[in-house]
Amino acid sequence: xxxxxxxxxxxxxxxxxxxxxxxxxxxxxxxxxxxxxxxxxxxxxxxxxxxxxxxxxxxxxxxxxxxxxxxxxxxxxxxxxxxxxxxxxxxxxxxxxxxxxxxxxxxxxxxxxxxxxxxxxxxxxxxxxxxxxxxxxxxxxxxxxxxxxxxxxxxxxxxxxxxxxxxxxxxxxxxxxxxxxxxxxxxxxxxxxxxxxxxxxxxxxxxxxxxxxxxxxxxxxxxxxxxxxxxxxxxxxxxxxxxxxxxxxxxxxxxxxxxxxxxxxxxxxxxxxxxxxxxxxxxxxxxxxxxxxxxxxxxxxxx
Numbered sequence: 001x002x003x004x005x006x007x008x009x010x011x012x013x014x015x016x017x018x019x020x021x022x023x024x025x026x027x028x029x030x031x032x033x034x035x036x037x038x039x040x041x042x043x044x045x046x047x048x049x050x051x052x053x054x055x056x057x058x059x060x061x062x063x064x065x066x067x068x069x070x071x072x073x074x075x076x077x078x079x080x081x082x083x084x085x086x087x088x089x090x091x092x093x094x095x096x097x098x099x100x101x102x103x104x105x106x107x108x109x110x111x112x113x114x115x116x117x118x119x120x121x122x123x124x125x126x127x128x129x130x131x132x133x134x135x136x137x138x139x140x141x142x143x144x145x146x147x148x149x150x151x152x153x154x155x156x157x158x159x160x161x162x163x164x165x166x167x168x169x170x171x172x173x174x175x176x177x178x179x180x181x182x183x184x185x186x187x188x189x190x191x192x193x194x195x196x197x198x199x200x201x202x203x204x205x206x207x208x209x210x211x212x213x214x215x216x217x218x219x220x221x222x223x224x225x226x227x228x229x230x231x232x233x234x235x236x237x238x239x240x241x242x243x244x245x246x247x248x249x250x251x252x253x254x255x256x257x258x259x260x261x262x263x264x265x266x267x268x269x270x271x272x273x274x275x276x277x278x279x280x281x282x283x284x285x286x287x288x289x290x291x292x293x294x295x296x297x298x299x300x301x302x303x
Contacts (some may be wrong), residue, residue, distance in 0.1 A: 022245040026073040029256060032291055033263025036214075037191075038271050044193040045216040052092035052197035052218040052286045060085045060125055061101040061145075062284050064116035071231045071281070073243045083283045084112065084141050085224055086123045088136040088299055089198060089215055094131030096198055097123075097214055098225055100145030111210070118302075124149060125302040133159040136171035136227025136280060137210040146194065160186040160194060164209030171207055174209065203229055205257030212261075221294050222272060228280040229261045236265040236277060 045052070059244065060083045068075035084107070087098040101123040107115035123145055127133055131153070135143050143165070163185040165168060167177050186192075192200040199214040202227055206228045213225040230236040241247055243260045248255060269275050276293045278286065286295055 001137055002089060011231065015059045022249075023069045023243045024074040024175060026240050027070075027243070028239050028259040028263070031256075031260060032250075033183065033201075033267070036264050038268060040191065041199055041201075041214045043238075044191055044199045044216065045197045047193045048198075051197040052216060053089045053096075054218050055090040055296060056070075056215060056217070056294065057090070057299055058085050058278070058283050058286070059101070059119055059126075060116075060298040061120045062107050062112040062176075064111055064113045066193055068247050069243055071242050072234045072238070073247075074239045074240060075232075075234060077278045080282075081108055081284045082231075082281045084110075085281070085283055086126070086145065086299075087213075087278065088126050089195075091196060091218075093196065095126065095129065097126050097130040097133045099135055099142040099227075100127055100133070102144030104139050104147040106140055106144050106148075107225045109224055111213040118298075120145065121302040122299040127300050129157060130259065134194065134211075134213060135159075135161065135209075136202060136212065136225060137207040138165040138169055139228065142174055142227070142280075143172075143175060147178065147181075148178055152181065156181070156183055159183065160200070162186055162188075162211065164204070164207070164221070165214050169209055170195065172209065173209045175212055197212045203227075203261050205229060205254045205261055206251070207253065217294075217297045221276070223278055224265065224268065226265060226280060230277065230279045232279050233277070233285040234283045235279060236262045236269070239263065239266065271302065276281055 004277045031046050037242050063083045065079040066082055067077045068080040089096040101120050102303050165172050166183050167173055167181055190202055194200055197216045201212045203210050203212050210229055215223040234240055240261050247253045
């Protein structure tokens with residue numbers, strides 16, 4: 001073999017192997033994965049007295065575009081929209097806010113291309129009036145909106161913050177908690193019904209405090225707020241977790257656990273094809289969905 005071919009081959013191997021390992025490799029493992037008990041989720045959704053929620057809304061506060069393969073391993077270099085968003089569950093008894101966006105300073109640090117302070121103000125107003133606040137996990141782009149509120153102490157009393165998501169959590173302690181912040185940890189095992197039609201599900205993997213939210217509306221429509229376990233819709237439909245570059249090196253998530261929960265999401269959807277899965281950072285797929293999903297894509301304007 002000529003010397004230049006050997007050099008070319010060496011360069012190919014030097015670049016190609018790390019590229020494949022860091023951005024394409026997507027082996028979910030042979031295990032059956034985790035399992036959601038749909039019958040139990042529905043039972044718990046009925047367990048809290050009162051009328052079920054009537055509507056669900058997503059508010060995007062900003063976005064950036066990144067190569068798809070970063071958040072969906074092997075997803076190609078085409079840039080995809082990654083949205084920073086919060087969810088509001090509305091019922092006759094009040095509202096449950098899920099996640100909280102974050103502030104303008106955080107948006108700059110995250111390198112967002114677009115950030116909308118007026119939309120974050122809508123989220124802030126929703127947090128203040130909500131009956132309950134819950135978080136899919138303890139990352140700044142999900143909890144930062146609450147932590148940045150000047151009236152944090154008063155609003156945080158309504159937040160069900162798990163021990164892993166609290167200032168004592170191994171990851172959560174790195175968040176910008178206000179001075180003297182104190183929360184009473186909300187503890188549960190596998191499932192917890194927290195409001196009519198609203199059930200929390202412990203799903204550690206992406207972070208120690210990751211959880212999903214099952215929602216059953218009064219008209220029977222059902223939703224699973226998957227958080228960053230399923231960053232994008234293709235995460236669970238194609239069983240493709242984040243790239244190793246992002247998931248392993250930058251985030252430090254438990255890859256095997258994430259894959260187990262992705263399998264569980266897909267199995268749950270197969271058991272209930274009408275279920276709407278809301279990924280953690282892709283409102284675009286829901287906006288463009290061919291089947292009506294009943295989601296509003298804006299919170300009420302801030303007063």
